[in-house]
Amino acid sequence: MLKSVKKQTMPLKGEIVIPSDKSVSHRAVMFSSIANGNCIVRNFSSGADCHSTLNLFKALGVDIQFLDEKTLKIHSSGKLIPKKTIYSNNIYSCGNSGTTMRLVSGILARQNFDSVLTGDESLSKRPMKRIIEPLTLMGAEISSVNGHAPLSIKGRKLHGITYPSKLASAQVKSCILLAGLGADGETTFTEPSLSRNHTELMLEYLGADIKAEGNSVTIRPSELTARDIDIVGDISSAAFFIVVGLIVKGSDFVIKNVGLNPTRSGIIDVVTRMGGDIEILNKRTVSGEDVGDIRVRYTENLRGCTIEGDDIPRLIDELPVIAVLASQADGETIVKDAGDLRNKESDRISCLAKELTKIGVDIKEAEDGFIVNGKTKLQGGAEMESYHDHRLAMSFYVAGLVCEKEIAINGFEWTKISFPEFEELFSKLSL
Numbered sequence: 551m552l553k554s555v556k557k558q559t560m561p562l563k564g565e566i567v568i569p570s571d572k573s574v575s576h577r578a579v580m581f582s583s584i585a586n587g588n589c590i591v592r593n594f595s596s597g598a599d600c601h602s603t604l605n606l607f608k609a610l611g612v613d614i615q616f617l618d619e620k621t622l623k624i625h626s627s628g629k630l631i632p633k634k635t636i637y638s639n640n641i642y643s644c645g646n647s648g649t650t651m652r653l654v655s656g657i658l659a660r661q662n663f664d665s666v667l668t669g670d671e672s673l674s675k676r677p678m679k680r681i682i683e684p685l686t687l688m689g690a691e692i693s694s695v696n697g698h699a700p701l702s703i704k705g706r707k708l709h710g711i712t713y714p715s716k717l718a719s720a721q722v723k724s725c726i727l728l729a730g731l732g733a734d735g736e737t738t739f740t741e742p743s744l745s746r747n748h749t750e751l752m753l754e755y756l757g758a759d760i761k762a763e764g765n766s767v768t769i770r771p772s773e774l775t776a777r778d779i780d781i782v783g784d785i786s787s788a789a790f791f792i793v794v795g796l797i798v799k800g801s802d803f804v805i806k807n808v809g810l811n812p813t814r815s816g817i818i819d820v821v822t823r824m825g826g827d828i829e830i831l832n833k834r835t836v837s838g839e840d841v842g843d844i845r846v847r848y849t850e851n852l853r854g855c856t857i858e859g860d861d862i863p864r865l866i867d868e869l870p871v872i873a874v875l876a877s878q879a880d881g882e883t884i885v886k887d888a889g890d891l892r893n894k895e896s897d898r899i900s901c902l903a904k905e906l907t908k909i910g911v912d913i914k915e916a917e918d919g920f921i922v923n924g925k926t927k928l929q930g931g932a933e934m935e936s937y938h939d940h941r942l943a944m945s946f947y948v949a950g951l952v953c954e955k956e957i958a959i960n961g962f963e964w965t966k967i968s969f970p971e972f973e974e975l976f977s978k979l980s981l
């Protein structure tokens with residue numbers, strides 16, 4: 551689908567409620583499915599990725615019902631018993647979702663049945679060695695196509711390991727913790743910088759024997775007990791609106807119910823460093839996660855900054871829209887230590903640089919990041935390719951709002967992966 555975006559000449563005002571967090575929604579369904587008992591999950595994501603996880607656990611025999619569009623009732627004995635159909639053969643589709651494939655592998659590797667995980671074209675190109683290697687050290691038996699999906703998993707009894715990971719990745723960490731939850735002995739995972747810790751928080755909330763300290767986390771075999779879960783709004787979705795508010799002249803609006811877990815809120819620190827007018831209101835805690843409302847106002851004098859090291863896992867998914875923000879800030883914005891951006895739904899370094907260059911952004915690609923030089927009056931007037939990547943599609947939409955000439959975005963329908971409500975919320979602010 552080709553989407554046209556015109557310059558936004560009127561200020562954006564009002565308030566919006568940001569929909570459910572994708573990372574927390576995945577975990578709510580996965581962990582409730584392997585917990586014993588009944589629970590209600592409120593504010594579940596409407597994104598396609600989280601529905602891939604939900605359908606997968608239904609096929610694994612878990613009783614999951616929708617009470618309304620966003621509320622789930624989950625009942626499990628804590629044991630997965632795959633539904634047998636003549637067609638299924640324990641083959642489960644993860645769609646486009648890397649989180650589904652990587653986390654579920656940790657659960658399936660320790661079952662008493664075999665399974666196969668498949669993905670769409672994009673997911674089948676994403677690296678899976680990062681989970682296959684540590685799972686194999688735990689005794690798992692997984693075959694792949696040169697480190698890519700489909701993954702064929704022979705269920706086995708696993709044993710705990712101590713694993714110093716070279717990558718700061720919440721997906722790898724969560725996979726190993728979920729394997730460790732049902733393995734013999736203790737499992738310790740250490741990462742170079744702390745990645746999002748939703749798994750640690752939620753497993754603890756459900757009664758797991760888990761202890762985090764600095765960049766390390768240790769889990770011992772334990773049973774989970776189901777508890778109701780309220781899911782906070784997604785800061786990665788809010789990020790598009792934070793940038794819109796800062797760069798569209800005269801804007802002043804409130805983004806409500808945004809998850810502010812410190813391992814996810816790097817965008818707030820970066821915007822503050824860049825001189826952005828942003829304020830956190832009404833801070834509170836929901837099901838173990840920090841939440842608040844964000845007031846954002848147009849800021850004339852944004853300045854570039856350097857984003858590196860421990861910053862990166864705290865804003866990894868926000869880097870494409872930060873590149874757009876940087877084009878409207880004076881001076882250089884340098885992003886380093888973010889080489890794993892090349893392994894997301896697209897190569898988010900080269901695709902971003904190629905497409906933003908088309909509309910006049912001064913962006914240079916680096917091996918592990920990019921450099922944007924601002925401030926630039928964007929000419930627009932180009933067709934941009936989203937490479938089937940939801941976050942690129944929405945970042946380009948935001949850029950289009952400050953382009954002189956209309957742009958068109960190819961593949962805009964991919965926003966359904968994480969944020970189907972994106973355009974509807976945008977129109978609420980432009981009434």
Ligand code: S3P
Pocket residue numbers: 572573574649718719720721722724745746866867890
């Ligand atoms: C996620 C972790 C991050 C992030 C992804 C969601 C998660 O991936 O980019 O969108 O929910 O654990 P990595 O662990 O590969 O960095």
